[in-house]
Amino acid sequence: MISCVSKTQYILSSVLKLSWRGFLLTASASVFAFAPQAGTPPTPHAHIHINSAQLPFLYADTLYTNGDILTMQGTSPQYVETLAVKGNLIQALGTHQALQPYQGPDTKIVDLQGKTLLPGFIDAHSHFMFALNMVNQANVASPPVGKVTDIESLLNQLADFQQTKQIEPGGWLIGWGYDHGALAEQRSITKDDLDARFADYKVLLIHVSGHGGVLNSQALAWAGIDASTPTPEGGIIARLPNSNEPAGLVMETAYLPVFANLPKADEAQQLALIDAAQQMYASQGYTHAQEGFSHLADVDFLMKAAAQKRVYLDIVSLLSFTEFADWLDKPRYSLGHYQDGIKLQGLKITQDGSPQGKTAFMSQPYLTGGPNGEQDWRGQTTLPYKDFAALVTKALDNNVQVFIHANGDATIDEAINAVEAAGITAADDARTVVIHSQFQRPEQLDDYVRLGITPSYFTNHTYFWGDVHIENLGLEKASFISPLTSAINKNLVVSNHTDFNVTPLDPFFVMWSAMARETRGGTILGEPERVTAYQALQAMTTGPAYQVFEEARKGKLQAGLLADFVVLDKNPLKVGVDAVREIKVVATIKEGRTIYPKLSEETAL
Numbered sequence: 098m099i100s101c102v103s104k105t106q107y108i109l110s111s112v113l114k115l116s117w118r119g120f121l122l123t124a125s126a127s128v129f130a131f132a133p134q135a136g137t138p139p140t141p142h143a144h145i146h147i148n149s150a151q152l153p154f155l156y157a158d159t160l161y162t163n164g165d166i167l168t169m170q171g172t173s174p175q176y177v178e179t180l181a182v183k184g185n186l187i188q189a190l191g192t193h194q195a196l197q198p199y200q201g202p203d204t205k206i207v208d209l210q211g212k213t214l215l216p217g218f219i220d221a222h223s224h225f226m227f228a229l230n231m232v233n234q235a236n237v238a239s240p241p242v243g244k245v246t247d248i249e250s251l252l253n254q255l256a257d258f259q260q261t262k263q264i265e266p267g268g269w270l271i272g273w274g275y276d277h278g279a280l281a282e283q284r285s286i287t288k289d290d291l292d293a294r295f296a297d298y299k300v301l302l303i304h305v306s307g308h309g310g311v312l313n314s315q316a317l318a319w320a321g322i323d324a325s326t327p328t329p330e331g332g333i334i335a336r337l338p339n340s341n342e343p344a345g346l347v348m349e350t351a352y353l354p355v356f357a358n359l360p361k362a363d364e365a366q367q368l369a370l371i372d373a374a375q376q377m378y379a380s381q382g383y384t385h386a387q388e389g390f391s392h393l394a395d396v397d398f399l400m401k402a403a404a405q406k407r408v409y410l411d412i413v414s415l416l417s418f419t420e421f422a423d424w425l426d427k428p429r430y431s432l433g434h435y436q437d438g439i440k441l442q443g444l445k446i447t448q449d450g451s452p453q454g455k456t457a458f459m460s461q462p463y464l465t466g467g468p469n470g471e472q473d474w475r476g477q478t479t480l481p482y483k484d485f486a487a488l489v490t491k492a493l494d495n496n497v498q499v500f501i502h503a504n505g506d507a508t509i510d511e512a513i514n515a516v517e518a519a520g521i522t523a524a525d526d527a528r529t530v531v532i533h534s535q536f537q538r539p540e541q542l543d544d545y546v547r548l549g550i551t552p553s554y555f556t557n558h559t560y561f562w563g564d565v566h567i568e569n570l571g572l573e574k575a576s577f578i579s580p581l582t583s584a585i586n587k588n589l590v591v592s593n594h595t596d597f598n599v600t601p602l603d604p605f606f607v608m609w610s611a612m613a614r615e616t617r618g619g620t621i622l623g624e625p626e627r628v629t630a631y632q633a634l635q636a637m638t639t640g641p642a643y644q645v646f647e648e649a650r651k652g653k654l655q656a657g658l659l660a661d662f663v664v665l666d667k668n669p670l671k672v673g674v675d676a677v678r679e680i681k682v683v684a685t686i687k688e689g690r691t692i693y694p695k696l697s698e699e700t701a702l
Contacts, residue, residue: 155188156203157181157182157196157199157201157204158184158204159181159182159205159207160196160200161180161207162206163211165214166178166190166209166213166654167213167215167668168653168654169634170654170655174670177191178196185660185688185689185690186657186689187654187655187656190654190655214664214665216638216652217383217385217638217662218604219383219592219637219638220597221594221637221640222533222594222596223387223595223602224388224597225374225387226391226395228374229374232370233262234271234272237254237274238273238305239274239279239280242274245280247281248281248286248290251272251275251280251302252294254272255270258272264298269300269360270299270301271300271303272300274598275302275303276305276453278562278565285335286302286311286345287311287345288313288344289345291311291312291313291345292313299316300313301316301355304346306451306453306456307451307596308352308450309333309346309348309352310346310356312345312347317343317345325341329350331349331478332348332349332351333346333468333469334351335468336469348456349450350479353419368398368405371402371407371408375408375410375692378602379410379685379687379692380682382685383410384411384661384663385412389500390447391414391417391445393416393423396441400436403436403437403438403439404437408437408438409692411435413440413442414440414442416430416444416445417445425497432498433646440645442498442500444500445500445532446502447502448478448479448485448503452504452536453561453562453566455467455468456477457476458475458477459570460475460506460507460510461475463570465569476507486515489516489518493519498527499530500530501529502532503533504534509537509541512529513541513545513548513550516550521549525549528644529551530553531545531550532594533555534552535555535579539583542584542587542589545589546587552589552592553591553592553641554579554580555595555596556579556614557607558579558610559623561600563615566622567622576626577623580623581626582626582632585628590640590643593611605679608669611627612627612628613627634669640652661687661688662684662685663684663686664686665682665683666681
């Protein structure tokens with residue numbers, strides 16, 4: 098247990114008057130500190146060696162000590178004995194002796210009691226707004242996320258949800274996490290399966306990829322999808338055998354209008370849920386979340402929540418390419434700075450689908466055909482290349498950071514070509530992020546280096562769908578999925594993410610999947626791409642901080658950076674690979690304030 102003490106056991110013998118300019122100093126060269134000037138943000142400094150009698154002094158608000166304090170600075174683990182916090186920033190860190198002068202009469206001492214403190218986890222890619230919507234949706238995921246193992250158990254989950262929520266006929270039954278590949282029947286659910294139990298309801302099963310769903314007859318009618326509906330470019334409408342009648346599955350561009358028009362809780366209900374959504378992240382050690390594909394309605398909602406002081410995480414929003422013209426150069430949607438905890442970061446383009454849904458665009462055909470039985474199926478892109486490249490160029494010409502969803506190697510080719518066509522190289526420091534970047538070819542890493550592209554990988558796929566990828570793409574191609582080690586060896590800055598709610602927010606499962614690369618069936622998928630525990634942590638701290646231009650603000654423990662921390666019951670660097678999954682979050686601290694668990698000022702953790 099971590100205890101907080103309101104009085105220190107040490108008082109500086111020669112206390113000088115405090116300076117309004119707020120100079121901070123150290124007693125030896127074994128401590129890092131910052132010295133901010135009034136009205137200016139602090140900047141990190143190297144070792145400072147100043148006699149403490151020469152300048153005024155400010156006491157720390159809090160000192161953390163007696164644990165493994167892992168700084169995440171550099172390419173190998175570095176620890177300090179004690180860390181000082183002043184306001185919302187890290188004031189200094191170093192040895193116990195060096196930080197004794199920072200202890201004042203009201204400084205709180207946090208005894209870590211052997212636990213581990215490191216920078217708060219940074220969510221490299223998820224969908225924050227999904228956390229709000231899940232409250233009114235059924236969990237139809239398969240183990241270990243949910244309980245669904247076959248069609249019958251899925252229908253039972255929906256029935257239980259309908260009874261629990263007392264949803265009346267004509268209402269919506271929406272389930273999240275649907276994965277046909279994990280069903281015992283090894284087939285997709287159709288509208289007929291859903292109609293058999295829920296003919297009087299509108300039903301949608303959101304595909305686990307987030308890129309599609311299965312609708313029953315009432316929901317298809319609501320969406321205006323019938324036998325006469327053409328399949329849109331870049332989309333899929335599955336049809337019943339020997340018929341144009343929709344089977345229920347819609348994917349990609351065919352799904353976008355369905356998702357956009359789904360009923361949502363009213364604004365008051367959503368505002369009431371914003372705290373619970375943030376706690377889903379904070380309870381897992383995240384101090385920074387991402388809303389990874391934001392329609393303007395979502396952006397407006399987040400801005401309103403922030404203006405009402407409801408936001409205590411940092412939340413970065415990636416704005417939808419479908420509304421690019423509506424937000425580009427609009428003062429309301431200015432990019433790159435925080436306003437009450439919300440930052441609009443850049444443009445998100447979803448240029449292909451998911452490999453498990455077989456809608457990721459590949460250079461070679463899937464071995465098992467397409468999602469609707471298509472032969473020689475390679476997947477497809479969302480936009481024609483010409484339109485996609487023009488969008489990338491326009492964004493980069495307007496100094497808008499670009500985030501490209503690309504899973505298949507053919508889509509990654511398009512991302513590389515589009516960035517190059519825009520005239521961007523690594524020297525421009527544009528930091529184009531390829532989200533997922535899963536099935537890239539080894540030679541594409543050199544293009545990333547040349548063009549300054551940074552990948553955000555998704556190693557959870559190795560467990561959840563690794564066996565599926567082997568079946569669909571072959572062992573060799575599947576083994577190079579999310580190649581963290583190869584990318585790190587090229588000196589690329591990488592991150593690793595959950596794509597929540599595609600997979601759970603659990604950061605220790607992310608670590609484990611990057612270190613073990615083990616499928617559900619026990620196959621080691623690409624052993625050379627396994628990373629160390631420290632590298633896995635970098636992909637959730639320093640890596641994602643860099644990708645959103647915040648490496649001088651967060652991601653490591655350094656004087657002058659935000660006091661964003663997570664406290665763990667065990668040190669991830671000192672337990673075995675499998676034991677990483679069992680680590681628990683003890684506390685999450687955002688800018689010096691404990692946000693998980695929620696405690697009063699003086700309550701012991």
